[in-house]
Amino acid sequence: GQQLNQSPQSMFIQEGEDVSMNCTSSSIFNTWLWYKQDPGEGPVLLIALYKAGELTSNGRLTAQFGITRKDSFLNISASIPSDVGIYFCAGRRDDKIIFGKGTRLHILP
């Protein structure tokens, strides 16, 4: 079963607002990943984190790998309509990727 706890489950925000979502695990991962999934598509990798404490940015996205290796957060600044979708945190263990349940982002007009 799933080992990652992702929160919040869903978010409703206004366009232009900043977004923050996080993920915790009961066990250590050596790599944390953040994906976005649009309807009818597979997940697409946004950011990969490899070192405890690492802070990485990709455009308006920023993610951090927790020092304990058991948590991570993703921030999205100045949200735009195309940010709508489901965001998954994931940890890599051996060759498997273990996904959280996702955070569904809605942007209000």
Add this chain to the structure above:
Amino acid sequence: GAGVSQTPSNKVTEKGKYVELRCDPISGHTALYWYRQSLGQGPEFLIYFQGTGAADDSGLPNDRFFAVRPEGSVSTLKIQRTERGDSAVYLCASSLTGGDNEQFFGPGTRLTVL
């Protein structure tokens, strides 16, 4: 270049029937993965191929599920005696050589068992 493709995009079948789902990975990728995504959940790992061999099949839920990759490229996920609980989106991903290489996902096959 083409990404990972999966066929069919949708499959509706009756309980007890046999189904095959096909995955065409990115050309040259030696590693191929199958995941299952139930409604409202994240993808769950099923099986990983390195070349022609299944390197890790620990995620297959039971012996009704089987996957092959006979020539190290296209893979087929086979489900026997389908049950309503098998209804889900089945995702395929490939990566260049496995390990820390990025896994690129296909759009999935939505399987509905009536």
